Amino acid sequence: MSKSQYTLSCYFKLNPESFVKVSDQLEISLPCINCQRDHRTIIFENINEKGICTPRKKCEGFPGKLVSREIIKEADGVKVNYLIEFDYHKFTDLKYNAESNFKFGWARVYFTIKCSECQKEKTISTQENVGRPWDEKCECGNIIFQDYETPFKYQATEK
Numbered sequence: 378m379s380k381s382q383y384t385l386s387c388y389f390k391l392n393p394e395s396f397v398k399v400s401d402q403l404e405i406s407l408p409c410i411n412c413q414r415d416h417r418t419i420i421f422e423n424i425n426e427k428g429i430c431t432p433r434k435k436c437e438g439f440p441g442k443l444v445s446r447e448i449i450k451e452a453d454g455v456k457v458n459y460l461i462e463f464d465y466h467k468f469t470d471l472k473y474n475a476e477s478n479f480k481f482g483w484a485r486v487y488f489t490i491k492c493s494e495c496q497k498e499k500t501i502s503t504q505e506n507v508g509r510p511w512d513e514k515c516e517c518g519n520i521i522f523q524d525y526e527t528p529f530k531y532q533a534t535e536k
């Protein structure tokens with residue numbers, strides 16, 4: 378058994394002045410040694426809390442935590458880096474009989490944007506395999522976010 382790290386880097390192309398916050402909750406696909414299933418959707422509700430492996434009734438919990446979240450405002454967007462630490466060793470997926478790996482990258486994040494026209498705030502989400510491009514509009518009709526390409530990059534590191 379070794380401690381592994383997984384980083385998710387997001388880049389949201391938007392006016393950094395309209396970015397309010399990223400939500401605490403992160404949903405991400407990872408292999409789970411507790412239930413011996415690859416590509417589980419793991420939910421992290423807060424930093425330093427154990428992840429929830431879904432479906433919940435099939436697993437006692439994910440053996441790892443979201444240890445940090447870093448937000449960097451840049452000229453034409455906002456970068457968010459998540460770091461997850463967890464116990465991992467290669468295993469054979471119980472259902473598909475294939476060796477676990479990190480080839481499948483999937484995540485969903487929630488973030489809040491303030492409309493530059495009416496100043497109203499709205500929490501929206503984006504995920505890896507949503508149909509792109511799509512626009513998110515404020516109630517006033519102003520487009521507050523345009524999603525052209527996946528904002529995510531994934532990297533696993535075994536220590």
Ligand SMILES: [Zn+2]
Pocket residue numbers: 409410411412413414417430431435436437438439
């Ligand atoms: Zn599990």
Ligand SMILES: [Zn+2]
Pocket residue numbers: 492493494495496497515516517518519
């Ligand atoms: Zn508006």
